[in-house]
Amino acid sequence: MVFMYVKALDRIEKTDRTAGEKALTLSGMLREKLPVPPGFVINSEGFALFLKRNRLEEKISDLLSGLDVDDYRRLSEVSNEIKNLFENSEVPESLRKEVSEAYESLFVSREAKEVGGAALDFIKAGRDQTNVSVRPSPMTSPDSPFAGHMESVLNVQGFESLIESVKFCWSSLFTPQAIYYRKKKGFSDLPLAGLVIQRMINSEKSGSAFTDDSKVFVEGTWGLGNAISNGIVLPDVYVLERETGNELENRIGKKTWTYTRDPVSGRTKKEAVLREKVNEQLLDREEIKSVFEMHAKVSSLYTQSQVIEWAMERNKFYILQTRPLPAKGTEGREEIEKEPLAEGLNVSHGSVKGGIRIISNTSDFERIEEGDLLATKILSPELFPFFGKIGGIISDYGGFTSNLSFLCREFGIPCVTGVDTSSLNDGQVLNVINGKLYTTEEPAGTEGEGITATEIKVNLDFSKEFDLEREVDGVGLLKPEDLFAGRDPFSLSKTNPEELVEMFYRIGSFAKKFYPKTVWYRSFSVRSDEIEGEWRERNPLLGWRGIRRSLEEPEILKCEVEAIRRLYSQGLNNIGIILSFVSSVEEFRMAKSLVPFSLKLGIEICTPSSALDIESFCREGVNNVMINLPELTQLTLGVDRTNVKVSSIYSESSPSVMKLIGKIVRTCKNHNVEVSVSLERFDPDVIERLIRIGVNSISLDPEFVQTGKNLISRMERKILLDNLRERGEM
Numbered sequence: 001m002v003f004m005y006v007k008a009l010d011r012i013e014k015t016d017r018t019a020g021e022k023a024l025t026l027s028g029m030l031r032e033k034l035p036v037p038p039g040f041v042i043n044s045e046g047f048a049l050f051l052k053r054n055r056l057e058e059k060i061s062d063l064l065s066g067l068d069v070d071d072y073r074r075l076s077e078v079s080n081e082i083k084n085l086f087e088n089s090e091v092p093e094s095l096r097k098e099v100s101e102a103y104e105s106l107f108v109s110r111e112a113k114e115v116g117g118a119a120l121d122f123i124k125a126g127r128d129q130t131n132v133s134v135r136p137s138p139m140t141s142p143d144s145p146f147a148g149h150m151e152s153v154l155n156v157q158g159f160e161s162l163i164e165s166v167k168f169c170w171s172s173l174f175t176p177q178a179i180y181y182r183k184k185k186g187f188s189d190l191p192l193a194g195l196v197i198q199r200m201i202n203s204e205k206s207g208s209a210f211t212d213d214s215k216v217f218v219e220g221t222w223g224l225g226n227a228i229s230n231g232i233v234l235p236d237v238y239v240l241e242r243e244t245g246n247e248l249e250n251r252i253g254k255k256t257w258t259y260t261r262d263p264v265s266g267r268t269k270k271e272a273v274l275r276e277k278v279n280e281q282l283l284d285r286e287e288i289k290s291v292f293e294m295h296a297k298v299s300s301l302y303t304q305s306q307v308i309e310w311a312m313e314r315n316k317f318y319i320l321q322t323r324p325l326p327a328k329g330t331e332g333r334e335e336i337e338k339e340p341l342a343e344g345l346n347v348s349h350g351s352v353k354g355g356i357r358i359i360s361n362t363s364d365f366e367r368i369e370e371g372d373l374l375a376t377k378i379l380s381p382e383l384f385p386f387f388g389k390i391g392g393i394i395s396d397y398g399g400f401t402s403n404l405s406f407l408c409r410e411f412g413i414p415c416v417t418g419v420d421t422s423s424l425n426d427g428q429v430l431n432v433i434n435g436k437l438y439t440t441e442e443p444a445g446t447e448g449e450g451i452t453a454t455e456i457k458v459n460l461d462f463s464k465e466f467d468l469e470r471e472v473d474g475v476g477l478l479k480p481e482d483l484f485a486g487r488d489p490f491s492l493s494k495t496n497p498e499e500l501v502e503m504f505y506r507i508g509s510f511a512k513k514f515y516p517k518t519v520w521y522r523s524f525s526v527r528s529d530e531i532e533g534e535w536r537e538r539n540p541l542l543g544w545r546g547i548r549r550s551l552e553e554p555e556i557l558k559c560e561v562e563a564i565r566r567l568y569s570q571g572l573n574n575i576g577i578i579l580s581f582v583s584s585v586e587e588f589r590m591a592k593s594l595v596p597f598s599l600k601l602g603i604e605i606c607t608p609s610s611a612l613d614i615e616s617f618c619r620e621g622v623n624n625v626m627i628n629l630p631e632l633t634q635l636t637l638g639v640d641r642t643n644v645k646v647s648s649i650y651s652e653s654s655p656s657v658m659k660l661i662g663k664i665v666r667t668c669k670n671h672n673v674e675v676s677v678s679l680e681r682f683d684p685d686v687i688e689r690l691i692r693i694g695v696n697s698i699s700l701d702p703e704f705v706q707t708g709k710n711l712i713s714r715m716e717r718k719i720l721l722d723n724l725r726e727r728g729e730m
Contacts, residue, residue: 012027019043103130132197139194186681187642206312208308208400209294231379234417255277354392373391405417455473521578546582577600578603592621623673625675691719
């Protein structure tokens with residue numbers, strides 16, 4: 001039988017991106033003879049087949065089109081509708097056959113199959129079908145670990161149960177938190193993923209291990225590891241010396257709950273841990289040594305620091321996965337010289353001041369306000385869609401490797417666990433600094449929190465209105481693509497240019513609202529694949545768009561310039577135009593000739609050519625340089641981030657991209673030209689790199705403005721302190 005969609009884990013080729021990152025790393029560890037449970041993967045092409053046969057792509061796209069992911073109620077409704085689509089769809093027969101054959105091979109050996117006939121049926125009848133786990137293997141990038149957005153199903157027994165579990169895992173690509181994550185990261189609405197099916201390890205003990213600050217940290221709890229990933233326990237933490245594995249210290253957790261296999265139903269159940277075991281030390285010295293040695297072997301295979309998930313069944317250790325260890329967050333400011341109210345596990349570094357918001361259940365989500373410190377019993381991933389609002393999280397339970405902890409570090413949200421939140425009061429104002437909680441009489445938002453040297457600007461379009469003029473330093477990017485309400489601007493520019501000028505005149509409403517702060521309007525730019533009925537280019541990203549099309553068909557650009565000229569005549573001289581997708585100084589020169597009055601002109605840098613020739617642009621009189629980071633990254637690395645086969649290469653923090661930005665900043669400073677970076681994604685690591693390089697401003701989507709201001713304020717203070725310490729002035 002030829003397998004197109006299913007492959008054994010130990011037979012996956014190193015370059016097969018369709019398997020997903022988890023499957024590739026598991027396969028690599030199997031090749032190195034590490035203790036990984038046997039299994040197989042359903043690749044992303046199998047998922048694509050399922051979507052196509054059930055005609056789900058268009059239905060899902062329609063549901064996600066125009067979705068405001070900050071409207072949690074609507075986000076949840078759409079997620080449930082998509083889940084129902086999956087439940088009512090069928091797995092194609094060709095894929096079912098491959099999965100059946102691979103599943104059967106987990107409990108019937110190749111030699112037994114060769115016997116065939118009645119003898120094989122006798123062998124099957126005498127053996128139980130293997131319990132398996134079904135875990136996601138998404139296509140991830142170095143910047144985005146995609147932790148915990150898809151669901152796993154454990155203790156699956158029987159082929160039909162396996163098929164239903166496969167559909168459930170696929171549908172979990174569209175949980176509220178997964179949809180929200182992709183929107184904020186600028187990823188495709190229709191992602192693809194592989195699924196890993198392995199022999200189930202019903203562990204008595206489980207946990208993780210990772211290296212941080214030259215030490216190895218081992219976390220552990222009773223039962224299955226999803227108690228840690230779901231944030232429902234405070235795990236034991238053992239801190240080891242990196243070279244020898246000697247124990248330096250430990251923190252015995254509060255392991256109140258466990259997940260285990262129900263001996264009657266065979267399914268996974270959650271149950272209370274026996275009272276005497278809740279605070280009992282989990283691992284003895286030999287067990288700690290075994291985990292340390294496994295982690296060391298895995299770490300030797302990769303250049304990036306790894307976090308492994310381990311499980312112990314009948315005194316044997318297994319590795320369930322490994323993945324890169326994301327950043328630990330931004331160090332908070334210096335601690336306050338007084339006794340803290342409480343101290344917990346500092347799972348995501350940082351400092352923040354805010355009012356406590358007690359979260360007891362999902363009905364409390366509607367009470368969450370800007371800058372709140374959420375006090376919650378568990379680290380539930382359901383909190384993730386509120387990251388654009390909140391200041392931080394305080395929790396009774398959760399560890400370093402809980403799924404929400406990964407997300408807190410990725411998005412720069414301070415998080416402390418192991419705190420008795422019943423001692424906190426709704427509305428109480430606290431300082432959270434490096435895992436410690438301090439009381440304060442000052443209202444939230446004082447002490448310079450949110451004050452930055454780097455200007456914070458906002459990305460806007462014409463689809464919504466935002467009351468942000470007092471919070472930001474201007475509009476870094478005003479996009480016109482939602483301005484036309486279904487009308488064709490190319491046709492209008494030729495048949496009724498005055499009507500098009502009136503449409504562009506709406507720029508004035510933003511100029512008035514933000515006056516005298518500058519509103520940088522980006523000239524109309526649309527790719528051919530984004531226009532219905534437009535001819536199709538082989539590669540629209542590199543095609544006829546932006547300034548290239550504006551110079552060849554200048555009618556739209558002339559209408560934009562005329563609308564702004566009229567607004568200037570009314571005193572609204574705080575508008576500038578960013579010319580889109582400029583790759584040569586000659587294009588800038590030609591565009592300038594179409595502007596008949598004194599207007600601030602900037603360029604959008606998407607290509608390495610414009611970055612490398614930035615000196616010529618400065619000499620030509622450019623007023624503003626706006627770096628389109630996603631496009632500059634794609635064109636520098638030669639990767640389409642929407643292509644699942646290569647998207648894992650996409651990294652906005654790539655050294656080559658940062659070198660280009662550094663060159664732009666240094667050159668523009670010499671000519672007193674402002675440099676701004678527009679971010680589609682909220683990535684603290686990228687933001688810190690940009691601050692250290694010295695960009696003048698960072699432009700964020702509205703929902704991340706307040707979080708971004710607080711994060712950048714903390715980063716700038718840390719950078720200043722680091723510099724003073726290096727010079728011996730502290």
